Amino acid sequence: DVVMTQSPLSLPVTLGQPASISCRSSQSLVYSDEKTYLNWFQQRPGQSPRRLIYKVSNRDSGVPDRFSGSGSGTDFTLKISRVEAEDVGVYYCMQGTYWPLTFGGGTKVEIK
Amino acid sequence: EVQLLESGGGLVQPGGSLRLSCAASGFTFSSSAMNWVRQAPGKGLEWVSTISGSGDSTYYADSVKGRFTISRDSSKNMLYLQMNSLRAEDTAVYYCAKAGCGAYCYNTFDYWGQGTLVTVSS
Numbered sequence: 001d002v003v004m005t006q007s008p009l010s011l012p013v014t015l016g017q018p019a020s021i022s023c024r025s026s027q028s029l030v031y032s033d034e035k036t037y038l039n040w041f042q043q044r045p046g047q048s049p050r051r052l053i054y055k056v057s058n059r060d061s062g063v064p065d066r067f068s069g070s071g072s073g074t075d076f077t078l079k080i081s082r083v084e085a086e087d088v089g090v091y092y093c094m095q096g097t098y099w100p101l102t103f104g105g106g107t108k109v110e111i112k
Numbered sequence: 113e114v115q116l117l118e119s120g121g122g123l124v125q126p127g128g129s130l131r132l133s134c135a136a137s138g139f140t141f142s143s144s145a146m147n148w149v150r151q152a153p154g155k156g157l158e159w160v161s162t163i164s165g166s167g168d169s170t171y172y173a174d175s176v177k178g179r180f181t182i183s184r185d186s187s188k189n190m191l192y193l194q195m196n197s198l199r200a201e202d203t204a205v206y207y208c209a210k211a212g213c214g215a216y217c218y219n220t221f222d223y224w225g226q227g228t229l230v231t232v233s234s
Binding site: 037041054092097 | 149156157158159162171173174207212218219220221222223224225226227
């Protein structure tokens with residue numbers, strides 16, 4: 001199975017400051033069609049997960065542009081340019097290139 | 113508006129069975145693969161199972177293979193998960209999730225339901 005490793009586990013951030021979450025996969029996520037199926041999800045407290053980013057850097061409709069995804073191969077990053085209070089929650093990366101589909105362990109973003 | 117509404121969760125004894133349902137609306141159900149994803153209390157997300165848009169292809173996590181069965185009824189826009197031989201480690205919130213890329217595309221989930229809690233305990 002492809003292991004997805006996120007860091008840090010916890011990320012205290014000051015409002016208005018940037019935040020960055022790392023996600024590393026145990027093998028390259030480039031599929032045979034040359035696309036990379038790496039997703040980012042946000043789970044606010046008490047809510048269901050919500051997709052933010054798909055195929056590394058494509059932002060979903062309605063997702064603020066302060067969220068951005070980048071990376072390639074085995075190393076990926078989710079960045080929040082200026083953290084707002086509504087960004088508190090747990091963020092998960094997920095690979096869709098291989099069966100079984102696997103998630104990272106999550107990064108908890110909280111306000112300092 | 114896409115809506116996914118799970119039901120069927122509850123308390124069940126180890127070794128027992130339960131069937132989860134997910135009512136889908138707001139999209140062409142038969143054109144989307146569908147998934148079940150679970151989250152144990154205080155833990156992260158775990159993919160459980162996927163079914164193609166037509167229902168002819170199914171996939172399972174090793175942890176549930178042989179015990180769980182995913183199915184769908186496109187005439188009713190319903191997704192199901194039949195869970196047998198339940199174990200304590202199956203205790204989790206189970207989410208129904210729509211695949212975001214078509215009937216035979218499985219690499220992303222674009223919409224999630226609110227989840228239904230399954231508790232396996234004596």
